[in-house]
Amino acid sequence: MKQRTDYYVYVYVDPRNFEEFYYGKGCDGRKESHLDDGGVSEKTERIKAIHKEGLEPTVRVIAKELTEREALLVESALIWKLGKNLTNRTAGHYSKHFRPQHTMHLNLPSFDFHNSIYYVNVSEGAHRSWEDCRRFGFLAAGNGRNWSEQLDRLQPGDVVAAYQRRRGFLGVGIVRHRSVPVRRFRHHGKPLQTRNLAEPRLLENANDPELAQYLVTMHWHKSVARDEGKFRPNAGLYTPQRVVASLATQPVTRAFIEDSFEVSLDELVGGGRNKTGRQRRNRLRSAAV
Numbered sequence: 001m002k003q004r005t006d007y008y009v010y011v012y013v014d015p016r017n018f019e020e021f022y023y024g025k026g027c028d029g030r031k032e033s034h035l036d037d038g039g040v041s042e043k044t045e046r047i048k049a050i051h052k053e054g055l056e057p058t059v060r061v062i063a064k065e066l067t068e069r070e071a072l073l074v075e076s077a078l079i080w081k082l083g084k085n086l087t088n089r090t091a092g093h094y095s096k097h098f099r100p101q102h103t104m105h106l107n108l109p110s111f112d113f114h115n116s117i118y119y120v121n122v123s124e125g126a127h128r129s130w131e132d133c134r135r136f137g138f139l140a141a142g143n144g145r146n147w148s149e150q151l152d153r154l155q156p157g158d159v160v161a162a163y164q165r166r167r168g169f170l171g172v173g174i175v176r177h178r179s180v181p182v183r184r185f186r187h188h189g190k191p192l193q194t195r196n197l198a199e200p201r202l203l204e205n206a207n208d209p210e211l212a213q214y215l216v217t218m219h220w221h222k223s224v225a226r227d228e229g230k231f232r233p234n235a236g237l238y239t240p241q242r243v244v245a246s247l248a249t250q251p252v253t254r255a256f257i258e259d260s261f262e263v264s265l266d267e268l269v270g271g272g273r274n275k276t277g278r279q280r281r282n283r284l285r286s287a288a289v
Contacts, residue, residue: 003067003068004027004067004068005065005066005067006027006028006065007025007026007027007066007067007068007070007071008025008026008027008031008061008062008063008064008065008066008071009023009024009025009061009062009063009066009071009074009075009078010023010024010025010026010030010031010059010060010061010062011023011024011059011060011062011078012024012034012043012047012057012058012059013057013058013059013060014046014050014057014058015050015055015056015057015058016050016053016055020082021043021046022034022043022046023062023075023078023079023082024075025066025068025071025072025074025075026071031059031061032059034047035047035056035057035059062074062078114155115155115157115158115159115269116158116159116246116247116248116269117158117159117160117161117246117247117248117254117265117269118153118154118158118159118160118161118244118245118246118247119160119161119163119238119239119240119244119245119246119247119250119253120139120151120154120160120161120162120163120243120244121163121164121165121240121241121242121243121244122139122162122163122164122170123141123164123165123243124164124199124226126199126201127140127142127143127199127201127202127204127213128140128142128199128202128213129197129198129199129202130162130164130170130225130226131198131199131226132197132198132199132202133162133218134171134220134223135198136187136192137176137187137217137218137219137220138185138187138215138216138217138218139151139160139162139215139216139218140182140202140213140214140215140216141213141214141243142182142205142211142212142213142214143211143213144210144211145209145210147243148179148212148213148214149214150242150243150244151179151214151216151243151244152178152179153244154175154178154179154216154244155175155178156175156176156177156178157174157175157269158174158175158269159172159173159174159175159265159268159269160172160173160174160175160218161247161253161257161265162223163239164226164229165239167226167227167229167231168229168230168231169229169230169231169256169257169260169261170223170224170225170226170228170229170230171220171221171222171223171224171261172220172221172222172223172257172261172263172265172268173218173219173220173221173223174218174219174221174268175216175217175218176217176218176219177216177217178216179214179215179216180214180215181206181209181212181213181214181215182202182203182206182212182213182214182215183203183206183207183212185215185217221261221263221268222261222262222263230256230257230260230261232256235252235256236252236253237252237253237256238250238252238253239253247265
């Protein structure tokens with residue numbers, strides 16, 4: 001059946017200060033229906049105050065020839081835009097899909113980025129040491145941007161399971177700050193010093209944007225020494241060669257990590273506020289059986 005396309009979105013404007021104070025959607029004569037509304041609301045009080053001055057609210061159509069669904073979405077977007085300046089009682093039918101008011105200064109999860117659970121390959125060698133990663137709270141990759149730029153996937157709030165080949169999983173932590181060149185990394189407000197590092201060549205090529213090591217600031221929730229890595233042969237654990245990989249579709253590996261480190265990954269990625277994290281954790285274990 002063909003949808004109606006005679007809906008429109010309208011606005012009420014206060015002629016005393018030209019302030020938009022109400023948005024609505026409808027068809028036919030809906031836009032004039034509020035002028036004689038006898039109910040009690042901030043909108044009707046505003047209209048009464050305008051009438052008391054011998055004036056009429058200015059009523060204008062903003063968008064026309066819409067389906068009802070389109071009209072609802074436009075109405076919600078306009079209400080979101082002006083927020084507290086309006087007399088609308090509700091935020092609109094699609095309000096849950098809009099970011100909260102007054103949050104443009106924030107980088108919001110699920111709007112500006114989505115937190116997730118990742119695997120990170122901890123490669124030790126001439127420039128990196130797991131001992132330094134644990135002590136100074138970071139993960140590193142470098143010797144070429146094809147390696148280090150993989151760390152750019154990690155956002156603050158993401159949960160990381162650190163893995164080292166032939167050792168196993170070494171730790172679980174939360175990303176605190178995004179990847180930066182080693183010269184810009186700070187631990188307790190101070191740059192890393194060669195004399196304090198187990199692998200001092202971490203700072204080699206620090207001024208070369210291509211070859212430098214790049215570091216992601218981590219808060220280690222739980223970690224172990226390299227000789228205490230967690231692994232189970234022939235268990236189908238996901239351990240790819242690349243630096244960063246998502247664990248979103250790896251229930252067996254996630255369940256193994258949770259059991260090994262006695263932690264709920266879902267609760268960590270929810271910042272401890274995810275009340276259903278334990279339930280999802282149990283579902284992961286069931287998938288691993």
